[in-house]
Every structure is written in C-alpha cells, then in structure tokens.
Amino acid sequence: xxxxxxxxxxxxxxxxxxxxxxxxxxxxxxxxxxxxxxxxxxxxxxxxxxxxxxxxxxxxxxxxxxxxxxxxxxxxxxxxxxxxxxxxxxxxxxxxxxxxxxxxxxxxxxxxxxxxxxxxxxxxxxxxxxxxxxxxxxxxxxxxxxxxxxxxxxxxxxxxxxxxxxxxxxxxxxxxxxxxxxxxxxxxxxxxxxxxxxxxxxxxxxxxxxxxxxxxxxxxxxxxxxxxxxxxxxxxxxxxxxxxxxxxxxxxxxxxxxxxxxxxxxxxxxxxxxxxxxxxxxxxxxxxxxxxxxxxxx
Amino acid sequence: xxxxxxxxxxxxxxxxxxxxxxxxxxxxxxxxxxxxxxxxxxxxxxxxxxxxxxxxxxxxxxxxxxxxxxxxxxxxxxxxxxxxxxxxxxxxxxxxxxxxxxxxxxxxxxxxxxxxxxxxxxxxxxxxxxxxxxxxxxxxxxxxxxxxxxxxxxxxxxxxxxxxxxxxxxxxxxxxxxxxxxxxxxxxxxxxxxxxxxxxxxxxxxxxxxxxxxxxxxxxxxxxxxxxxxxxxxxxxxxxxxxxxxxxxxxxxxxxxxxxxxxxxxxxxxxxxxxxxxxxxxxxxxx
Numbered sequence: 039x040x041x042x043x044x045x046x047x048x049x050x051x052x053x054x055x056x057x058x059x060x061x062x063x064x065x066x067x068x069x070x071x072x073x074x075x076x077x078x079x080x081x082x083x084x085x086x087x088x089x090x091x092x093x094x095x096x097x098x099x100x101x102x103x104x105x106x107x108x109x110x111x112x113x114x115x116x117x118x119x120x121x122x123x124x125x126x127x128x129x130x131x132x133x134x135x136x137x138x139x140x141x142x143x144x145x146x147x148x149x150x151x152x153x154x155x156x157x158x159x160x161x162x163x164x165x166x167x168x169x170x171x172x173x174x175x176x177x178x179x180x181x182x183x184x185x186x187x188x189x190x191x192x193x194x195x196x197x198x199x200x201x202x203x204x205x206x207x208x209x210x211x212x213x214x215x216x217x218x219x220x221x222x223x224x225x226x227x228x229x230x231x232x233x234x235x236x237x238x239x240x241x242x243x244x245x246x247x248x249x250x251x252x253x254x255x256x257x258x259x260x261x262x263x264x265x266x267x268x269x270x271x272x273x274x275x276x277x278x279x280x281x282x283x284x285x286x287x288x289x290x291x292x293x294x295x296x297x298x299x300x301x302x303x304x305x306x307x308x309x310x311x312x313x314x315x316x317x318x319x320x321x322x323x324x325x326x327x328x329x330x331x332x333x334x335x336x
Numbered sequence: 337x338x339x340x341x342x343x344x345x346x347x348x349x350x351x352x353x354x355x356x357x358x359x360x361x362x363x364x365x366x367x368x369x370x371x372x373x374x375x376x377x378x379x380x381x382x383x384x385x386x387x388x389x390x391x392x393x394x395x396x397x398x399x400x401x402x403x404x405x406x407x408x409x410x411x412x413x414x415x416x417x418x419x420x421x422x423x424x425x426x427x428x429x430x431x432x433x434x435x436x437x438x439x440x441x442x443x444x445x446x447x448x449x450x451x452x453x454x455x456x457x458x459x460x461x462x463x464x465x466x467x468x469x470x471x472x473x474x475x476x477x478x479x480x481x482x483x484x485x486x487x488x489x490x491x492x493x494x495x496x497x498x499x500x501x502x503x504x505x506x507x508x509x510x511x512x513x514x515x516x517x518x519x520x521x522x523x524x525x526x527x528x529x530x531x532x533x534x535x536x537x538x539x540x541x542x543x544x545x546x547x548x549x550x551x552x553x554x555x556x557x558x559x560x561x562x563x564x565x566x567x568x569x570x571x572x573x574x575x576x577x578x579x580x581x582x583x584x585x586x587x588x589x590x591x592x593x594x595x596x597x598x599x600x601x602x603x604x605x606x607x608x609x610x611x612x613x614x615x616x617x618x619x620x621x622x623x
Contacts, residue, residue: 051448053526054441058453061438061497068494069460072468072475079470086470129366136363147363149609151370156601158555160573161594164580165377168587176376210369218612241348243355271464274557278577292466299470300562309470316467323462 073316079309086305098310108311111282111289112318118205118290119269119322125209127261130216131254135246137217138224148221155214163278166207170194197287200280204288207275212268216261223257224250259330266326270319291315381405381592385585404592411582413596415568416575419485423571424553427492431549432542435497439504439538440530444516454505460498465491469562476563485571487563492556496549507541508534543611551601572597 080099083092102108133151137144157165169176172192181189193203227250235245273292276282282289282297295315299308381404383397441447442454472491481487515537516529524532557573564570567578579593605612 047447050445050526054445054447054450057437057441057530060434061457061501062453064434064490064494065457065460065497067475068472068490069463069468072471073463075471075474076467086473132362133366136359139359144363147367149606150367152605152609152612153374153602154370156551156605157594157598158557158573160555160557160576161598164576164590165373165594168380168591169373169376174587176372210373214370242352267462267464271466273466278557292464295466296469296558300473305470312467312470316464319462319464 076309076316077313079306080313082306082309084306085303086299087303091306094306098307099314101307102310102314107286107289108291108294108314110286111291111294114201114288115270115272115290117201118208118272119266121202121205122208122212122265122269123262125205126212126216126265127258129209129213130261131220131251133213133217134220134224137221138250139242139246148217151217152214154211157211159211159274160278162207162211163275166203167194167279170203194280195284197284200284200288204276204279207279208269208272211275212265216265219257219261220254223254227253262330263323263326267319267323270322271315291318377591377594377598380588381595383588385588401588404589405596407589408579408593408596411579412567413575413593416570416572416578417596419569420554420572423485423488423492424550426486427489427496427553428546428550430489431493431496431500432546434493435500435504435545436535436538436542437530438497438501439508440534442501443505443508444511444513444534445526457498457501461502465495465558469558472559473562482563483565483569485564485569488556488559488571491559491563492553496545496553500545500549503545504538504541507538511537540611540614543608544614547604547608547612550604554601 079091081093081095083094083098084090133147137148154162168174170193172178172190172195175191177191177193178189181191192199194200231249231253232245235249240249271292272290273296276288276290277293277296280288282293291311292315295308295311298304298311379396382400382402384401438457442450442457468491476482476487479487511534515533519529519533555573556571560571560574561577564574570578575597576590576593580590583589
C-alpha cells in the first residue's frame with residue numbers, strides 16, 4: 039500500500055467514524071446498556087425507588103424457572119405466535135395477490151384494507167372492548183339478530199375464548215402490514231419474467247403458483263421472522279384490552295413483566311422476567327432461522 | 337382452431353371467471369371486515385351516552401348528537417394532540433438525519449469494521465423494547481427527565497434506528513457509484529458528497545421511513561405510559577386511558593376520542609399511500 043492509498047484509507051475511516059458516531063452512541067446508551075443493566079438488576083431485590091438494592095444471587099432466576107405464571111404467559115405467547123403466522127401471512131399474501139392481479143383499478147381496496155394498521159394498538163384495544171362487549175357489542179347484536187332472541191356473546195370474559203378473540207383482533211390489525219410487504223415483493227419481480235412465461239404458454243395461474251410465489255420465498259422468511267418476534271413481545275393491545283385477564287388467561291410475558299415492575303414495584307424480579315423474555319425470544323428466533331435455512335437447502 | 341382446443345379454451349376461460357368471482361367475493365368480504373369497526377366507531381360517536389344500549393348498534397343515532405366532539409376538545413384533547421405532534425416531529429427529524437448519516441458509510445465506503453458494524457446494527461432489530469423498559473425508566477429518573485415529554489426522544493429515535501439504517505443502506509446501495517466518483521473529481525469531499533448528492537437521491541427512501549416510523553411513534557404506548565405520569569405531559573395514546581378514567585361509562589364519548597386520534601393518520605395515509613409501497617420495494621423487501 040503506498041502512502042497515498044494509506045492517506046485515503048485514513049480519511050475514509052475518519053469520515054465513516056464521524057457519520058456513524060451518533061447512531062452508535064444512541065444504540066449503546068438506549069439499547070445495549072439497558073439490556074446489560076436488565077441482567078444486572080435481575081440478581082437484586084429492589085422496589086425501583088429506594089436506594090437499598092439487596093443482592094440475592096440467583097434466587098430470582100430460581101423463582102422464574104419455577105414460576106407457573108411466567109410459563110403460562112410464555113405458552114400464551116407461543117399460541118399467539120403460531121396463529122399470527124398462520125393467519126396474518128397467508129391472508130396478507132392473498133390480499134396482495136388479488137391487488138397484484140387486478141392492478142390499479144383495485145386501488146380503493148388497497149387503501150381501505152390498510153386502514154386497520156393505521157390505528158394505534160391502544161385505540162384498537164378500546165374499540166374492540168366495545169365491539170366485543172357482552173352487552174351492546176357488535177357480536178352480541180349479530181347473534182341476537184340471527185337467533186331472534188336476546189343472546190349475549192361473551193368473548194373476553196372467558197377462557198380460552200379471550201385469547202382467541204385477541205388473536206383475531208391482532209390479525210385484523212397486522213394483516214395489512216404483510217399485505218403491503220407482499221405487494222412490494224410482487225412489484226420487485228421483473229415484468230419480463232411474466233412476459234416470457236406467457237410466451238411459453240403459461241396461464242396466469244401457472245405463473246402465480248409456479249413462478250411468482252416461489253420467487254417470494256426469501257420475503258416469506260423475513261415476514262415470518264417479523265411476525266414471530268412481534269408476537270413474542272406483544273404488549274400494548276392486551277395490556278389495554280384485558281389486562282391479562284380473565285384469570286390470567288391472556289397474560290403475556292410482556293404484560294406480566296410490566297405489571298410486576300410498574301404496578302407491584304418488584305423491579306428486581308421484573309428485570310429477571312424481562313431478561314428471561316429476552317433469552318427466550320432470541321432462542322426462538324435463532325431456532326427459526328436455522329430450521330428455515332435447512333428447509334431451503336432441500 | 338380445432339374443436340378440442342376450443343373446448344379447452346372455453347374451459348379455462350370459465351375456470352378463470354369462477355376464480356375471479358371467488359376472489360372478488362373474498363375481497364368484498366375483507367373490505368367489510370376491515371371497515372365495520374370503523375363504521376361502528378364513527379356512527380356510535382354521534383350518540384348520547386345511554387342511547388347506545390337502548391337503540392342498539394344497527395340503528396342510526398336518533399337524534400344525531402354532536403356534542404361529544406366539543407366536549408372532548410374542552411377537556412384538553414388538543415393538548416394531547418399537540419404534544420404528540422411535537423414529539424413525533426422532533427423524533428422523526430432527528431431519527432432520519434442520524435440514520436441517513438449512518439447508512440452513508442455503510443453503503444458507500446470501504447473500511448475495516450464495516451461488516452461487523454452493519455451486522456451489529458441489524459442484530460439490534462430484534463431487541464424487544466420491553467427488556468429495556470426498567471433501565472430506561474431508571475435512566476430517565478437519573479437525568480431528571482421523568483414526566484417530561486422529551487424523555488421520549490431518546491427511546492423513540494433509538495428504537496427506530498436499526499430498521500431505518502438497514503433499509504436506507506439497501507436503498508443507498510442502489511445509487512450508482514459513478515455519480516459520486518465524478519463529483520469527487522470535481523473536488524467534492526465525502527461530506528459535501530453526502531449532502532449534495534446522496535441525501536437528495538435518497539428522498540423517496542426517507543419519506544417511506546418517515547411514514548412507517550411516524551405511524552409507530554404516533555401510536556407508541558409502553559414508553560409513554562412508563563415515563564409520563566401527569567395529564568399535562570401525556571401523549572395521545574395515553575389520552576384514551578385518561579378520558580376513560582374521567583368518563584368511564586360514556587362509550588360514545590370515548591369513541592369520539594378514538595375517531596379524532598385515528599383521523600390524522602388516515603388522512604396522511606390517503607395522501608401519501610403511493611410512497612408506502614414504493615419505499616418498501618426499494619428497501620425492506622430485499623432483506
């Protein structure tokens with residue numbers, strides 16, 4: 039390397055450092071440090087306010103491993119995760135396929151189908167609390183209409199219906215996101231591919247199932263990963279809609295953690311639950327990546 | 337055309353007509369599913385408190401009652417609204433500036449740690465914010481920012497960064513190298529390159545990021561609920577809980593709050609909806 043190249047490499051390194059510094063500093067302060075701090079706090083008994091933090095070693099972790107409430111919440115997360123992937127992604131793909139096949143004249147469908155994603159999870163929680171209400175809600179009203187006498191449909195007050203009601207509302211909220219994602223995926227497929235397929239005698243159906251959808255493969259993987267991580271850390275809507283009830287039937291890891299930390303001010307154990315949540319999410323995401331890669335190799 | 341071919345042709349035409357019929361039925365069905373909660377929300381927000389139970393949901397309000405909206409405004413709705421606008425605008429500007437700066441060297445410079453830093457930032461995308469909630473609560477208290485609107489700035493900017501840097505890096509990679517090289521010959525250094533060439537060319541990527549992150553910051557709940565406590569500093573997503581606390585039984589009034597808080601996003605989306613898909617095509621999908 040001559041001196042000119044060296045000087046150039048040096049000036050590039052300086053420029054890169056200057057450009058990257060703000061992002062890296064913020065990520066260290068608000069993401070990396072807090073994750074480490076969560077693990078540190080998990081070995082203390084602490085109420086979040088007082089200055090006396092008592093070191094308790096692994097006792098929080100020991101409690102966590104035997105905490106049936108935590109594992110029940112984890113199982114709820116897993117159920118939500120499975121149904122999210124099974125509902126949101128196929129539905130999103132179906133809607134995107136329809137829009138891709140019908141072109142610009144279906145734009146009004148695209149706009150209206152996207153609406154649910156624009157509402158906040160908190161607003162959705164309040165709205166669906168009213169829609170699903172036993173008395174005066176939409177489902178009760180429909181059931182009353184069809185049966186001819188007054189029926190009260192209790193979706194949020196009982197288990198396991200409550201969890202499935204939440205899964206349904208989540209599908210309502212997040213399907214539009216995957217729809218746009220798949221529309222973009224279809225848009226990225228070269229149009230010459232379709233022309234070539236038509237010349238070779240492909241019908242629209244053949245093109246769709248044998249060319250377009252297989253080409254979306256990598257996008258599926260990313261969409262599934264997003265849905266998976268999203269449903270494992272789900273919080274806002276459940277926290278505002280059922281507060282984890284009835285009888286803990288819709289408790290998720292994040293709502294359990296939040297209530298421990300900020301309602302009961304048991305921040306030591308709350309941190310431990312948060313750390314456990316972090317480990318479980320990372321493990322599941324890695325496992326999923328691994329399984330998916332193996333499948334692609336065949 | 338011989339006979340067998342013609343039958344084949346007719347058959348496939350009929351099949352595709354059936355397929356379209358099914359598709360359109362499904363499309364209309366989903367249209368209803370997507371729309372009914374909105375109709376429910378809007379129509380019922382024009383009722384009086386007790387009319388909802390006595391009239392039933394299938395009847396239009398009788399009479400239409402418009403006072404819910406002025407009542408909300410009187411109770412400080414635009415305070416929440418203004419604070420949300422302020423924090424989202426500040427966070428967005430800062431976030432876009434910082435992520436564009438970071439994406440520039442990652443996409444268009446070669447230096448030693450590039451791959452490592454990029455991989456690190458991508459890995460940050462899967463950190464659940466709830467894991468950082470307690471430490472950030474502690475930090476905010478220590479900085480004396482508890483219950484201050486701008487306590488949200490750091491978390492909002494930072495948690496939008498990894499995804500935005502990832503998308504912008506992919507976006508900037510598609511800008512041809514020659515553009516920059518010719519500018520360099522004309523005497524531009526890295527900094528003027530960035531501001532004069534790369535940034536203007538990344539506009540459509542930036543606007544997509546603004547839409548997506550704007551929606552999620554506008555709707556953010558967990559950080560706001562943890563870091564803000566008094567009604568005079570709360571943002572719009574918390575206003576719902578606040579109004580519910582004050583008018584717990586008044587369902588139509590609550591629905592009016594929902595309408596007003598969802599409306600800005602819907603209007604902005606209708607204006608900018610084309611950008612949404614284009615930006616996605618440019619960045620996110622490549623991952």
